[in-house]
Amino acid sequence: MMTPKALAKPVSVVLVEDDQSLRDSLVEYLELKGLCVQAVGTAEGFYCLMKRNQFQVAVIDLGLPDASGEELVDFSRQNSDMSLIVITANDGLSSRVSCYRSGADLFMAKPVYGQELAAAIFSLADRQQDRAVVDDSAPTDGGRWLLNGKSWLLITPLQTNVECTVKEYRLLALLAETPSEPVKRPKLLQALYGRDDDSAQRALDTVVRRLRQKIQQATGEDSSPIRTVYSVGYLFADQIELSMD
Template identity: 30%
Template sequence: MTNLDINILIVEDDPQIRNFIAYALKGEGLSYKAVQNGENALSLLVSEKFDLLLLDLGLPDIDGIQIIEKVREWSEMPILVVSARDQDREKVSALDLGADDYLTKPFSSAELLARIRVALRHIRRLNKDKENTIFKVGELQINIDKRIVELEGSEIHVTPMEYNLLTLFFKNIGKVLTTSYILKEVWGVDYGSDTQVLRALMAALRRKIEKNPAKPRYIMTEVGVGYRLIDE
């Protein structure tokens, strides 16, 4: 999949921001369509194929959160939220419902394009590696079939819970995972706001995979939201 094959839907009611995003995409050779409300967005999403959705939450007719819910009923396309809502609870809500990333206004074209590249690499990797069981980021590698974790070519010992946590991150490289989502996926139940157990597990895992746990290279903290395994 090249840039020429990619089709992006921009859903933004502010004409200046909509034009700004469109100009940035055009400069990268990315195809796009732009609409200003949720009704038109949903109509296009069910009638045409898009590879990425750039979605503002504060639309005039339908809240962007509802659009995320509807899209996730039938599609796994990356959803990048671009919104002026910068409170953590808004970000967590959007991400928990299925958004892949969240960009707070105002933002630069460089940051926007970087987030888009991460989202598109994620979907390419999913398409390419559906049968693959070996995933790698930098010098960190996991073999799902053999349940082996390697760092710089050497196997490292991880506990079952650390392995489950790391597997979740590798299956969502580049995506922001909220603490509530991680707790539910790793422990199998909803721990609600009890994040102490996750912080302890994350600290233990970082001591094993990071040269300097205080300045992590692989798993980054998204303050107030969750964590992200970087996509190099």
């Protein structure tokens, strides 16, 4: 029987499952295996934990009472380095594909067994540790992002160009005004659409999603520096300079 690698410290796990009986049984089993687990039953509880803690692995149920688990997966992929496991009673193909597109690493259909879940968590934690060794040994370029106001180009630290639409450029220009500080959604909505309604909010989310995809394609990374700040807005989590030359 294979055993997990020796890790530097216990693996930290956040479990989001609204079925209290299942949640309690999984927590009990995972803790017996040496994992450090914090568990909640709602999306709101998850976001509260994320404000105060950092986790290596998140286990997220899709069927939450106050939000779709896919929203939590997307938020986690854009705002953390956690590995993500989705659990759900709906294991149809479209559901699995949607979750993987949102950024899930693994998809597990219910019933979920503690032994399998623990093995999956340890496997993902092992990969994180291996990636960290590679990242620590790789040189860094120490560059910054450049937003060119004449050509509407976002230039990555490795000098790759990301072509922006008008809305994408205006969004980046607003975020560049206060790098690493969130810009509130109402301000973005008024600046980009002149209104704050459901249609404008959906349009803003679409612009952010497409821009993130462009950046990820240009950099070859799984995430982008455009981060969601829950209940606030968005920020650009890196150094960025606006140039009109």
